[in-house]
Amino acid sequence: MAGVNESVSTQMGMHTEPLTGRDIKTKFTLRNEGGFAYHFARDVDFNRRAEIDCAELEPSEINRKIRDLMDSGHGSIVLRNPGAKHSLIVGILNRMNFIVEGSLGYFGCGLLDGPNVRISGRVGWSFGENMMAGVCVIEKNAGSTFGAALRGGDLVCKGSVGSRTGIDQKGGTIIVGGDTGAFSGFMMQRGRIVVCGNAGKNLGDSMYDGTIYIGGEIQDLGVDAVPAELTDLDRAWLTRKLAMYELLPEKGVDHFTKIVAGKQLWSYDNLEPTERKLVL
Amino acid sequence: MCGIAGLIYRDGARNIGGEMTAMLQALKHRGPDSTGFAVYGEPGPNEYIMRFKVAEQEDLGRGTKIRRAIAERKAAVDGLLKELGVAVLDLDEPTEYANRYRISYDGDMKDLADQMEEIEGTEILSIGSALELVKDLGDAADVSGAYDLGGFRGTHGIGHTRMATESDVDIRSAHPYWAYPYNDIAVVHNGQITNYWLMRRQLERSGQRFVSNCDSELLAVYTAVNLEKGMSLEDSLERSIHEIDGVFTYLITTRNELGMAKDTMAAKPMVLYEADDMVALASEEVAIRAIIPHEIDTTDPYDEEVRVWQA
Numbered sequence: 001m002a003g004v005n006e007s008v009s010t011q012m013g014m015h016t017e018p019l020t021g022r023d024i025k026t027k028f029t030l031r032n033e034g035g036f037a038y039h040f041a042r043d044v045d046f047n048r049r050a051e052i053d054c055a056e057l058e059p060s061e062i063n064r065k066i067r068d069l070m071d072s073g074h075g076s077i078v079l080r081n082p083g084a085k086h087s088l089i090v091g092i093l094n095r096m097n098f099i100v101e102g103s104l105g106y107f108g109c110g111l112l113d114g115p116n117v118r119i120s121g122r123v124g125w126s127f128g129e130n131m132m133a134g135v136c137v138i139e140k141n142a143g144s145t146f147g148a149a150l151r152g153g154d155l156v157c158k159g160s161v162g163s164r165t166g167i168d169q170k171g172g173t174i175i176v177g178g179d180t181g182a183f184s185g186f187m188m189q190r191g192r193i194v195v196c197g198n199a200g201k202n203l204g205d206s207m208y209d210g211t212i213y214i215g216g217e218i219q220d221l222g223v224d225a226v227p228a229e230l231t232d233l234d235r236a237w238l239t240r241k242l243a244m245y246e247l248l249p250e251k252g253v254d255h256f257t258k259i260v261a262g263k264q265l266w267s268y269d270n271l272e273p274t275e276r277k278l279v280l
Numbered sequence: 281m282c283g284i285a286g287l288i289y290r291d292g293a294r295n296i297g298g299e300m301t302a303m304l305q306a307l308k309h310r311g312p313d314s315t316g317f318a319v320y321g322e323p324g325p326n327e328y329i330m331r332f333k334v335a336e337q338e339d340l341g342r343g344t345k346i347r348r349a350i351a352e353r354k355a356a357v358d359g360l361l362k363e364l365g366v367a368v369l370d371l372d373e374p375t376e377y378a379n380r381y382r383i384s385y386d387g388d389m390k391d392l393a394d395q396m397e398e399i400e401g402t403e404i405l406s407i408g409s410a411l412e413l414v415k416d417l418g419d420a421a422d423v424s425g426a427y428d429l430g431g432f433r434g435t436h437g438i439g440h441t442r443m444a445t446e447s448d449v450d451i452r453s454a455h456p457y458w459a460y461p462y463n464d465i466a467v468v469h470n471g472q473i474t475n476y477w478l479m480r481r482q483l484e485r486s487g488q489r490f491v492s493n494c495d496s497e498l499l500a501v502y503t504a505v506n507l508e509k510g511m512s513l514e515d516s517l518e519r520s521i522h523e524i525d526g527v528f529t530y531l532i533t534t535r536n537e538l539g540m541a542k543d544t545m546a547a548k549p550m551v552l553y554e555a556d557d558m559v560a561l562a563s564e565e566v567a568i569r570a571i572i573p574h575e576i577d578t579t580d581p582y583d584e585e586v587r588v589w590q591a
Binding site (some may be wrong): 084085087102103106107120121122124125140141142143144160161162163164176182183189200201 | 292349544545549551564565566568569573575577578579582583
């Protein structure tokens with residue numbers, strides 16, 4: 001059982017980047033009894049589909065309805081007329097499907113562990129915050145702090161996203177079809193960010209670890225973010241991931257710039273004041 | 281955390297009052313303390329709309345004395361207008377302390393405004409040929425109902441729902457701010473300005489007047505000074521991003537323009553919808569959805585972004 005869990009999580013990119021940090025590695029070790037099925041997870045059937053018309057409902061009522069439908073075994077739930085309401089589809093810890101016909105507001109799809117979500121519209125600030133596993137695909141644009149503190153899974157926005165994308169990212173993959181704003185990858189600790197378009201200023205500012213791939217122009221790099229060589233492994237991974245979400249550019253992935261942490265800030269506390277100036 | 285919204289139609293007047301009310305009501309959760317509207321109607325020739333208040337809403341709880349004071353202040357205003365030769369074409373009292381006068385006046389507008397504000401408790405909310413500025417405590421539906429804005433026809437407008445963080449809960453600290461004493465300019469703002477006192481002192485030394493301790497008022501005065509120097513609205517917005525410190529997104533309207541500026545950190549939200557005939561902006565998409573139910577494409581403006589649209 002332990003082996004199964006570990007291989008699934010490894011395939012999803014959660015444990016492919018060994019960190020050399022002081023005690024971070026132990027925190028992310030899988031426990032044998034862990035994995036994706038919670039003991040309280042609902043027994044849902046993907047083929048049982050239900051629809052919710054959100055037009056006249058408050059966000060809390062919609063979220064309660066989702067849970068009621070999960071209790072009755074529905075594994076595919078469609079939200080109609082979501083009207084950019086806030087905090088929908090949060091804290092879902094089941095493997096199941098969601099289809100959103102319209103736009104979500106702030107804090108949509110936060111704290112997910114498992115579901116597949118497809119959204120035909122746009123999403124607001126802090127979408128997919130703290131997601132642990134699953135896949136979210138957004139057809140239009142997204143707001144700022146897209147995928148903040150993401151821990152696992154794939155978060156895909158086919159349009160452009162706002163600022164601070166992947167701030168404090170701790171794992172998983174963020175893929176953006178268009179552009180991203182300032183401070184993307186700020187303080188990211190692991191995981192990958194792929195942006196097919198341009199990136200705003202201070203890209204990867206104060207990042208500890210992880211990798212950022214940018215297909216377009218980079219306005220400027222943040223403190224301690226440095227370019228790195230694109231390896232064959234990177235190309236293969238980028239091609240596979242982008243093709244999976246129909247975002248692979250016609251000219252391939254050779255033009256992508258890879259950004260990683262310079263790791264000059266890692267031993268910052270031990271530096272002499274004059275050395276700190278050099279780092280910053 | 282305040283909510284701001286703006287709306288501009290490029291092909292003539294619509295029910296801007298009703299639509300702004302719906303947008304701001306959808307943003308109520310971002311700030312329940314007070315709500316304000318700056319809406320632009322169709323101007324009459326040589327006429328101005330002057331909106332002013334002679335007391336705060338909270339003053340009314342202080343017994344009968346305040347009602348006598350309100351009557352005295354109104355009489356003083358009427359006396360002053362007569363003395364200055366201002367023709368009052370018609371007048372309206374939406375609440376006990378707020379007034380809307382339609383006036384005709386050829387003289388110096390700053391002189392008129394200064395003299396009016398010398399009367400105790402009196403503050404001009406706006407003077408303009410098209411601008412009407414309404415602000416009061418309560419949510420959008422309450423304020424719009426009390427001031428009968430539901431059917432107001434115009435080309436553009438901005439509005440604000442306030443969560444008081446930097447100054448008091450009263451009308452004086454409510455948005456929008458009129459760019460005293462310049463006609464038809466109003467500002468709404470979401471954020472904090474960190475070099476407020478420094479800039480306020482500089483502006484005060486050059487003779488500008490501040491009525492509140494709310495940092496947003498600085499943006500109105502700052503823009504008014506720039507426009508008076510002959511700067512375009514777009515240049516003033518560009519300049520503000522580098523001269524004003526803090527985190528902010530603000531909207532500004534003139535007689536025929538709506539402008540937007542976002543700080544260097546892009547720390548405050550704004551969602552933008554642009555169509556051929558109209559532009560709608562709000563802190564949250566849910567406000568835009570309140571007036572446009574069908575599916576639309578919206579975007580987030582980036583850091584240091586400045587936009588200006590014409591009516």
